[in-house]
Amino acid sequence: MAFEITARDPGSRARAGVLRTAHGDIHTPAFVPLATKGFVRGVAPAEVAALGYEMVLGNTFHLWLAPGHALVAQLGGLHGFMGWSGPIISDSGGFQVFSMGHGTVADEIKGRAPSGAVRAGAVLAVDEHGVRFRSYLDGTEHELTPELAMEIQAALGSDIALVLDECTPFHIAREETDRSTERTHRWLDRCLRWHADHRPSTQLVYGIVQGGVYEDLRRASTSAVAATGCDGIAIGGSLGRDKEQMHEVVGWATAELDREHDERPRHLLGIGEIDDLIAGVQLGIDTFDCAMPTRLGRHGMALVPDPEARWRVNLQGARWRESTEPIMAGCPCPACGAGHTRGWLRHLLHQAEPLAGRLLTLHNLAFVARVMEDLRSGIAAGRLQEVAQALQAGASPGGL
Amino acid sequence: MAFEITARDPGSRARAGVLRTAHGDIHTPAFVPLATKGFVRGVAPAEVAALGYEMVLGNTFHLWLAPGHALVAQLGGLHGFMGWSGPIISDSGGFQVFSMGHGTVADEIKGRAPSGAVRAGAVLAVDEHGVRFRSYLDGTEHELTPELAMEIQAALGSDIALVLDECTPFHIAREETDRSTERTHRWLDRCLRWHADHRPSTQLVYGIVQGGVYEDLRRASTSAVAATGCDGIAIGGSLGRDKEQMHEVVGWATAELDREHDERPRHLLGIGEIDDLIAGVQLGIDTFDCAMPTRLGRHGMALVPDPEARWRVNLQGARWRESTEPIMAGCPCPACGAGHTRGWLRHLLHQAEPLAGRLLTLHNLAFVARVMEDLRSGIAAGRLQEVAQALQAGASPGGL
Numbered sequence: 090m091a092f093e094i095t096a097r098d099p100g101s102r103a104r105a106g107v108l109r110t111a112h113g114d115i116h117t118p119a120f121v122p123l124a125t126k127g128f129v130r131g132v133a134p135a136e137v138a139a140l141g142y143e144m145v146l147g148n149t150f151h152l153w154l155a156p157g158h159a160l161v162a163q164l165g166g167l168h169g170f171m172g173w174s175g176p177i178i179s180d181s182g183g184f185q186v187f188s189m190g191h192g193t194v195a196d197e198i199k200g201r202a203p204s205g206a207v208r209a210g211a212v213l214a215v216d217e218h219g220v221r222f223r224s225y226l227d228g229t230e231h232e233l234t235p236e237l238a239m240e241i242q243a244a245l246g247s248d249i250a251l252v253l254d255e256c257t258p259f260h261i262a263r264e265e266t267d268r269s270t271e272r273t274h275r276w277l278d279r280c281l282r283w284h285a286d287h288r289p290s291t292q293l294v295y296g297i298v299q300g301g302v303y304e305d306l307r308r309a310s311t312s313a314v315a316a317t318g319c320d321g322i323a324i325g326g327s328l329g330r331d332k333e334q335m336h337e338v339v340g341w342a343t344a345e346l347d348r349e350h351d352e353r354p355r356h357l358l359g360i361g362e363i364d365d366l367i368a369g370v371q372l373g374i375d376t377f378d379c380a381m382p383t384r385l386g387r388h389g390m391a392l393v394p395d396p397e398a399r400w401r402v403n404l405q406g407a408r409w410r411e412s413t414e415p416i417m418a419g420c421p422c423p424a425c426g427a428g429h430t431r432g433w434l435r436h437l438l439h440q441a442e443p444l445a446g447r448l449l450t451l452h453n454l455a456f457v458a459r460v461m462e463d464l465r466s467g468i469a470a471g472r473l474q475e476v477a478q479a480l481q482a483g484a485s486p487g488g489l
Numbered sequence: 490m491a492f493e494i495t496a497r498d499p500g501s502r503a504r505a506g507v508l509r510t511a512h513g514d515i516h517t518p519a520f521v522p523l524a525t526k527g528f529v530r531g532v533a534p535a536e537v538a539a540l541g542y543e544m545v546l547g548n549t550f551h552l553w554l555a556p557g558h559a560l561v562a563q564l565g566g567l568h569g570f571m572g573w574s575g576p577i578i579s580d581s582g583g584f585q586v587f588s589m590g591h592g593t594v595a596d597e598i599k600g601r602a603p604s605g606a607v608r609a610g611a612v613l614a615v616d617e618h619g620v621r622f623r624s625y626l627d628g629t630e631h632e633l634t635p636e637l638a639m640e641i642q643a644a645l646g647s648d649i650a651l652v653l654d655e656c657t658p659f660h661i662a663r664e665e666t667d668r669s670t671e672r673t674h675r676w677l678d679r680c681l682r683w684h685a686d687h688r689p690s691t692q693l694v695y696g697i698v699q700g701g702v703y704e705d706l707r708r709a710s711t712s713a714v715a716a717t718g719c720d721g722i723a724i725g726g727s728l729g730r731d732k733e734q735m736h737e738v739v740g741w742a743t744a745e746l747d748r749e750h751d752e753r754p755r756h757l758l759g760i761g762e763i764d765d766l767i768a769g770v771q772l773g774i775d776t777f778d779c780a781m782p783t784r785l786g787r788h789g790m791a792l793v794p795d796p797e798a799r800w801r802v803n804l805q806g807a808r809w810r811e812s813t814e815p816i817m818a819g820c821p822c823p824a825c826g827a828g829h830t831r832g833w834l835r836h837l838l839h840q841a842e843p844l845a846g847r848l849l850t851l852h853n854l855a856f857v858a859r860v861m862e863d864l865r866s867g868i869a870a871g872r873l874q875e876v877a878q879a880l881q882a883g884a885s886p887g888g889l
Contacts, residue, residue: 128837131844135827156810156836164813164832172828410556413564427535428572432564436556437528443843444531 091293091320092354092375098473102343102373105468108354110176110248111291112168115143117354117375118468120361120461121178122454123383126151127161127171130383131447132454134173136423140451141458143175144248146378149241150182150233154226158244166246178378179247181238181280181297184325184359186212186220187256215255217272235279243289251323251356252280254297259327266301266327273299273326274313281317293320295356298342302329307338311345321354322346324374328360335360336368343373363392363400363460367477370464382457386450389438391416392457394485400456404449409435416448419485422455424448459486491693491720492517492754492775498873502743502773505868508754510576510648511691512568515543517754517775518868520761520861521578522854523783526551527561527571530783531847532854534573536823540851541858543575544648546778549641550582550633554626558644566646578778579647581638581680581697584725584759586612586620587656615655617672635679643689651723651756652680654697659727666701666727673699673726674713681717693720695756698742702729707738711745721754722746724774728760735760736768743773763792763800763860767877770864782857786850789838791816792857794885800856804849809835816848819885822855824848859886 096105108115122129122137124145129137137145147167152158164170167177189211213221219234235253242250254273257266277296284294296319300306314322324342328335339357346355354375360366361379369377382392389405393416404416412431416424429448437445463486467476476489496505508515522529522537524545529537537545547567552558564570567577589611613621619634638653654673657666677696684694696714700706714722724742728735739757746755754775760766761779769777782792789805793816804816812831816824829848837845863886867876876889 126836126840126842127833128840128842128844130842131847133827133829133844133848155839160811160832163811164830169813170830170833170836172830172833411560411563413569427533429533430564430570430572432560433527433570433572436526436570440526440528440555442526442528442530443847444528444533447531447843447847448533 092352094352096469096471098371098468099471100474101371102347103370103464103468103473104373104375105465106354106375108176108375110144110293112174112176112248113143115176115376116465118370118461118464119143119376120366120457121146121376121378123378123380124171124173124177126155127167130387131443131450132383134171136451137173137454138175140422140454141462142454144376145173145175145177147171147177147179147245147247148182148185149179149238149245150185152245153182153233153241154224154231158241162244162246166244168246176248177245178249178356178376179242179245179251180358180378181242181251181253182233183238183254183297184256186222186233189222189225217275219253220255235276236283239280239283239294240287243287243292246289247292249293249295249321250284251295252277252297252319254299254325256326257301259302259329261301263301263303263306266299266303267306270299270301270306270310273297274310277314277317277319281319295319295321295323295354297323297325297358299326301327302334302338304341307341308345311342312349315346315349315351315353319353321356322351323356323358325358332365335365336372339369339374340372347373361457363457364396364481366457366460367464367480370468371473371477382453383450386453387446389445389449391449392453393417394480394483396481396483404431404434404445405438406435416452417456417485420452420455421487422452424452456486463487463489492752494752496869496871498771498868499871500874501771502747503770503864503868503873504773504775505865506754506775508576508775510544510693512574512576512648513543515576515776516865518770518861518864519543519776520766520857521546521776521778523548523778523780524571524573524577526555527567530787531843531850532783534571536851537573537854538575540822540854541862542854544776545573545575545577547571547577547579547645547647548582548585549579549638549645550585552645553582553633553641554624554631558641562644562646566644568646576648577645578649578756578776579642579645579651580758580778581642581651581653582633583638583654583697584656586622586633589622589625617675619653620655635676636683639680639683639694640687643687643692646689647692649693649695649721650684651695652677652697652719654699654725656726657701659702659730661701663701663703663706666699666703667706670699670701670706670710673697674710677714677717677719681719695719695721695723695754697723697725697758699726701727702734702738704741707741708745711742712749715746715749715751715753719753721756722751723756723758725758732765735765736772739769739774740772747773761857763857764796764881766857766860767864767880770868771873771877782853783850786853787846789845789849790853791849792853793817794880794883796881796883804831804834804845805838806835816852817856817885820852820855821887822852824852856886863887863889
């Protein structure tokens with residue numbers, strides 16, 4: 090078994106476990122930082138590992154377009170190429186392709202209100218065979234199919250591959266969601282078939298649950314995915330218009346899995362705000378990936394134990410001009426440990442100096458790592474509820 | 490005495506020494522990385538220190554305009570503000586103000602051929618009182634005077650302040666150079682007077698030698714600066730159209746100082762290519778500052794022991810696409826030590842990822858630190874000539 094559940098929370102669906110891959114173990118529940126294009130933005134692989142992370146996520150779509158999966162394979166696979174010797178999960182690229190087409194799908198999947206803006210669609214056509222699109226890099230035409238998504242991931246040599254799914258915006262009608270989910274299931278079968286035929290011996294494959302915001306479709310999709318021989322189950326697609334709906338949608342999927350006594354690992358795609366991590370763990374999610382900690386950092390935002398402010402503070406603000414405060418008092422991260430002040434970091438941000446984004450990225454990743462550590466040890470100690478409440482009340486993560 | 494010469498090379502004017510400041514010693518000859526705006530670009534202060542650097546250079550002009558010297562003073566002076574506890578030298582801002590005005594003065598002072606391009610002049614007027622200019626940040630008008638340059642540096646709390654000088658392009662006539670150099674001497678007196686009246690007790694002040702590319706003017710300027718009570722002597726201004734002329738011009742100044750048995754520390758402003766560091770040390774320069782290692786790094790260039798290629802390799806080049814080579818074999822720097830390959834770094838550069846510039850900056854600073862270490866120990870061991878020849882023949886720096 091690739092996944093062993095080592096503890097269960099009596100008060101929720103949460104579980105702690107160990108996910109075993111060819112490149113090492115991941116202690117769950119775990120957050121997975123993004124190395125979308127073969128690097129974690131601003132931070133070297135050894136630094137990511139030093140923060141306590143055991144797995145990173147690469148992206149099929151981006152690595153296929155640049156530098157190309159053949160080159161990555163030639164340079165030692167994604168592990169050798171990027172200098173990361175631990176486990177790697179690769180996203181299939183479905184979300185990225187369809188984000189280009191729909192423009193606002195990223196907003197919608199993250200539970201943000203639709204902006205109304207529609208970007209020039211780069212998706213040219215979606216049919217049973219796959220999805221044709223125009224590259225955001227050079228305008229060339231490409232087609233991504235379920236088989237190709239698996240072939241690319243085999244070349245990348247990721248420890249966990251994700252099947253190709255069709256991602257639809259959340260506001261589409263039930264009927265269209267139903268049709269799209271059915272197609273995702275057929276693509277899942279094709280992915281698993283390709284993988285069975287060409288099996289990169291140590292690579293695990295996760296299916297992806299779709300079904301939009303419709304309970305019956307989500308539950309049916311969960312069942313359909315669980316009925317296959319995939320090694321793990323990812324929850325993707327449109328999770329609703331806001332956090333409440335997102336938690337509800339995720340809960341349908343994990344409830345269905347629990348009902349079926351499915352003990353495979355579960356990954357929640359693209360979700361990672363602090364409250365969502367807490368809620369997701371309680372709903373029985375094992376791993377999460379999200380651009381949040383790294384993206385916020387690059388934009389001058391630091392994670393702090395302030396639930397009212399969505400756990401974030403904008404260090405570009407004028408109020409920090411004269412501040413000699415650290416990013417966060419008592420924080421053991423490299424940026425806080427060095428004594429860098431908010432006033433200095435604000436100056437760097439105003440000078441557009443990438444060092445600021447890097448230091449905040451280190452801080453944010455360290456913050457999330459401590460949150461996950463607290464949740465893991467909370468489950469193991471049978472006191473997850475207490476830990477979750479402390480975090481939600483604004484306690485500093487780390488040894489809660 | 491702030492400066493103690495501990496060894497002299499019998500075959501050249503080179504000397505090794507210890508420069509003592511309120512924030513610690515600098516072992517010379519030494520390279521001084523730029524922290525122009527209160528940070529070394531891409532690299533945290535503790536990392537700069539870990540590479541073996543003892544002093545950094547802040548810039549009066551830039552820090553005055555943003556975030557302002559009053560704010561820097563309030564936040565603990567430049568040391569406290571930027572989190573650097575070692576010695577700091579502050580450039581006076583003359584070069585930066587006049588660079589805005591003349592457009593190509595930076596090219597010219599660095600010994601590059603004039604490009605012919607003239608930027609919209611931001612210097613509004615230069616007269617005996619000072620220099621009026623329009624800020625490059627917001628178009629507001631400012632005047633920098635010798636007294637203000639010293640006042641700003643007192644507020645910054647640098648260990649070594651530089652007097653304000655007038656910088657002229659290299660192609661101006663002898664007569665204009667003469668007039669400008671005389672003004673620089675009068676500004677020197679005003680700077681020293683301000684400093685004597687307001688003396689920030691532990692701050693040293695360096696005068697600046699001008700005189701363009703005219704031997705008699707350079708020698709006269711050297712004598713004039715040496716005749717004052719300044720604590721050290723910087724060589725600035727236009728050093729010629731090419732490296733040969735630059736070495737000649739620097740040689741006139743240090744020869745004049747040697748003739749007068751002047752034992753004060755000598756700083757060469759804005760020079761730092763590998764061959765220039767070797768030549769400068771042999772001409773009797775103690776400290777150097779230059780944007781070269783950090784700027785090259787940000788632009789994808791790595792320093793390597795290849796004199797034919799000006800000690801640099803462009804990692805953006807297509808030839809590194811499939812390379813699994815490190816930046817430099819056997820290099821002990823953090824980037825090479827982590828095993829990052831040229832192929833991966835090229836990918837990062839093509840993705841405009843700042844991590845690439847940071848890793849190359851770390852490598853380049855580490856390279857220059859080892860060059861200076863070799864030159865220092867060469868002088869101490871009485872074998873500078875041998876070390877210099879080895880470096881010039883393409884030996885890897887470090888333990889030569």
